[in-house]
Amino acid sequence: MGSTYESALKKFGKAAELMNLDHGIRKILEHPKRQLIVEFPVTMDDDSIEVFTGYRVQHNVALGPAKGGVRYHPNVSLDEVKSLAFWMTFKCAVMGLPYGGAKGGIKIDPKQYSKKELERVSRRYFSEISIVVGPDKDIPAPDVNTTPDIMAWFMDTYSMNVGYSSMGVVTGKPVGLGGSQGRTEATGRGVSTVAALAAKAKGVDISKMTVAIEGFGNVGKYAALIMSKEKGAKVVALSDSKGAVYNSNGFDIEELMKYKDEHGTISDYPKAESKMSNEELKTLDVDILVPAALENSITPEIAKNVKAKIIVEGANGPLMTGADEILNEKGVLIVPDILANAGGVTVSYFEWVQDLQSFFWKKAQVNSALEEMMNNAFEETWKMKEKYSTDMRTAAYIVAINRVAFATKKRGIYP
Ligand code: NAD
Numbered sequence: 001m002g003s004t005y006e007s008a009l010k011k012f013g014k015a016a017e018l019m020n021l022d023h024g025i026r027k028i029l030e031h032p033k034r035q036l037i038v039e040f041p042v043t044m045d046d047d048s049i050e051v052f053t054g055y056r057v058q059h060n061v062a063l064g065p066a067k068g069g070v071r072y073h074p075n076v077s078l079d080e081v082k083s084l085a086f087w088m089t090f091k092c093a094v095m096g097l098p099y100g101g102a103k104g105g106i107k108i109d110p111k112q113y114s115k116k117e118l119e120r121v122s123r124r125y126f127s128e129i130s131i132v133v134g135p136d137k138d139i140p141a142p143d144v145n146t147t148p149d150i151m152a153w154f155m156d157t158y159s160m161n162v163g164y165s166s167m168g169v170v171t172g173k174p175v176g177l178g179g180s181q182g183r184t185e186a187t188g189r190g191v192s193t194v195a196a197l198a199a200k201a202k203g204v205d206i207s208k209m210t211v212a213i214e215g216f217g218n219v220g221k222y223a224a225l226i227m228s229k230e231k232g233a234k235v236v237a238l239s240d241s242k243g244a245v246y247n248s249n250g251f252d253i254e255e256l257m258k259y260k261d262e263h264g265t266i267s268d269y270p271k272a273e274s275k276m277s278n279e280e281l282k283t284l285d286v287d288i289l290v291p292a293a294l295e296n297s298i299t300p301e302i303a304k305n306v307k308a309k310i311i312v313e314g315a316n317g318p319l320m321t322g323a324d325e326i327l328n329e330k331g332v333l334i335v336p337d338i339l340a341n342a343g344g345v346t347v348s349y350f351e352w353v354q355d356l357q358s359f360f361w362k363k364a365q366v367n368s369a370l371e372e373m374m375n376n377a378f379e380e381t382w383k384m385k386e387k388y389s390t391d392m393r394t395a396a397y398i399v400a401i402n403r404v405a406f407a408t409k410k411r412g413i414y415p
Contacts, residue, residue, distance in 0.1 A: 040124045095345070207231060214297060
């Protein structure tokens with residue numbers, strides 16, 4: 001597989017060409033501003049020492065402090081973190097948030113370690129990257145395999161180092177410790193909102209549609225819950241890393257969430273009509289497909305066999321280079337990651353605002369502000385799509401690039 005960053009640049013390049021982006025601005029945006037690699041030792045429960053590799057990449061800060069999650073996964077690499085930071089710049093910009101883009105990660109399989117070991121890994125990592133993060137500099141958040149508890153350790157570690165409680169240094173914290181109502185389900189909620197808007201654009205109400213979702217983590221399970229419970233869609237297929245399950249009548253997502261908590265996987269859920277592979281899930285005859293696991297999951301070969309009419313990218317970068325073209329040709333409406341999964345960073349922004357003001361909002365207020373921002377961003381992207389007669393991804397990039405380019409030009413190039 002080629003470099004994910006190169007693949008990200010290609011998609012960005014299509015928008016840059018179409019909008020005739022200034023060459024200087026293009027050069028700036030093609031390079032991350034800062035890349036930090038940390039190698040740090042941690043004492044294990046048996047007193048042995050392991051050394052871990054972690055990253056923090058800040059892609060761009062033209063619009064404000066950098067913002068982006070931290071991933072714990074054995075495949076984390078500088079290329080992956082750079083790509084994720086790159087997408088964050090445009091995700092924040094398409095939503096109109098006053099942030100730049102960043103991302104972090106540790107090369108680790110968290111399932112292999114005890115809770116105490118993970119706490120020490122998390123605290124040491126955050127201490128190592130604290131030279132570049134801060135509530136006015138760079139504000140981390142959860143991503144794959146990182147949780148509100150880990151965010152609490154990050155916040156405490158930073159606070160211990162600076163000598164006072166700094167709530168605004170990370171988002172996605174537990175409610176009651178500077179966390180925001182609605183943050184946990186925010187990405188899934190945003191995915192559901194844009195899925196309903198995409199359905200409407202296709203002339204069908206989402207309540208008449210069937211859905212398949214790859215990944216039953218934070219994004220996938222809340223997207224499933226909200227799409228079925230609040231939007232009335234029929235979620236007929238779901239998966240996690242162990243495999244997929246199918247039910248033509250739709251799943252009871254709350255029950256499935258309980259099953260996942262108890263058994264660690266949904267792949268052997270007894271109430272499923274049938275089991276299938278993740279590949280089969282992606283080519284099912286459904287109306288909406290939501291890839292919500294990891295990047296590069298839909299290869300060009302899979303794209304050829306996709307039957308869904310709408311793809312909503314819950315995950316970051318789920319379409320491999322080449323897959324976009326095939327799907328666009330087939331008339332599939334792709335709601336791109338930088339718009340579709342931006343609900344998480346949007347409520348992270350609300351959390352940061354609440355922390356800085358020490359004044360907390362009710363859940364209904366969070367959800368309605370999120371809904372409004374997702375609606376606006378979808379509408380702006382749709383208008384851009386029509387203006388340039390292009391696909392939604394390119395349109396979303398154009399909306400975002402315009403904002404970053406404006407800020408960069410107004411600020412000027414230092415010194
Ligand atoms: P998570 O760790 O909570 O869940 C990941 C899910 O994907 C798990 O159910 C896992 O079993 C499944 N998975 C892993 N490999 C798989 C495979 N090969 N096939 C099928 N399923 C597989 O992570 P998450 O926070 O839900 O993140 C998922 C994606 O969404 C990532 O791309 C992430 O960057 C993106 N994202 C997350 C947020 C957020 O707020 N958490 C926000 C924006 C984007």
